[in-house]
Amino acid sequence: MPVEAAPGTVGNLTPDQEAKLREFWILLFKLFGIKTEGLEELNGDAPAPPSPTQDKKKQSKRRFTFWGKSNEEEADDSASLKSANGVSSSLASLSITDGDDKFGQTKDFQKALVDMKPEEIRTTFWNMVKQDNPDALLLRFLRARKWDVKKALIMLISTIRWRLLEVNIDDDIMRNGEHLALKQSKSSDPKEKKKGEDFLMQMRMGKSFLHGVDKHGRPICVIRVRLHRAADQSTEALDRFTVYTIESARMMLAPPVETACIIFDMTDFALANMDYHPVKFMIKCFEANYPESLGVC
Numbered sequence: 001m002p003v004e005a006a007p008g009t010v011g012n013l014t015p016d017q018e019a020k021l022r023e024f025w026i027l028l029f030k031l032f033g034i035k036t037e038g039l040e041e042l043n044g045d046a047p048a049p050p051s052p053t054q055d056k057k058k059q060s061k062r063r064f065t066f067w068g069k070s071n072e073e074e075a076d077d078s079a080s081l082k083s084a085n086g087v088s089s090s091l092a093s094l095s096i097t098d099g100d101d102k103f104g105q106t107k108d109f110q111k112a113l114v115d116m117k118p119e120e121i122r123t124t125f126w127n128m129v130k131q132d133n134p135d136a137l138l139l140r141f142l143r144a145r146k147w148d149v150k151k152a153l154i155m156l157i158s159t160i161r162w163r164l165l166e167v168n169i170d171d172d173i174m175r176n177g178e179h180l181a182l183k184q185s186k187s188s189d190p191k192e193k194k195k196g197e198d199f200l201m202q203m204r205m206g207k208s209f210l211h212g213v214d215k216h217g218r219p220i221c222v223i224r225v226r227l228h229r230a231a232d233q234s235t236e237a238l239d240r241f242t243v244y245t246i247e248s249a250r251m252m253l254a255p256p257v258e259t260a261c262i263i264f265d266m267t268d269f270a271l272a273n274m275d276y277h278p279v280k281f282m283i284k285c286f287e288a289n290y291p292e293s294l295g296v297c
Contacts, residue, residue, distance in 0.1 A: 008143050009139060020149055024138050033119065094109065094154055112160065130251070141153075181197075214296075216295065217254065217257040218259055218295045220260070229275075235278075
């Protein structure tokens, strides 16, 4: 049966929600170092028109350099970078109240503004989008923060920092995948070999796998808990495999479906299978970095 777009998703937005989405894009573009004058005008924040004397000054300064860029264009590039830095400084004071910030995203947001250049934020964002509708991605963060644009921005930028600087999802985990693990498993370096073997072991034993969709069209991830023992692999390999599985499930989403289904198969579960680390890591992933992605568990 056809799946209808849920409220607050692409194709089913109220005028107020559309305005929030536009506002979110404008703030994000500013952090990207992209000029937003035209967008702000569309959003109701039109800047004052330039005077005729200003126009004449601009025309008189338009001289081309050796590399083909005009002085004006070079000045614009420099101004754009300065503008992005200025926006970063002005946004650095944003925060989420302690009760809503159990994963320390405000600190991560502030670190991102210091550690990451506008180009890095922009590139990581578009790598993160992958096959998603960009609007759908932003709407996840808006819904998670109850349509508070600034809180959603903090959450998104902290996620971007996590993806690039902490786990390196797009340039390492997803790009290299199991092929890197196979190469590592044949390495003469014991540490590298263990990394590869631990990752491949998760896949080969079928501890978790993606299979089909449920009646609502959500991709199904099955986790067979009885196959897990904490001492069998490193936490690093387990975290890497968890992120790899989540990102793989994202690729199975077919609009308007935006969430996945997780089934924990508890058959023959024993205390030896209990491990708090992967549980906490999955909770943090879905709450902090993949908001509004888990439909049912």
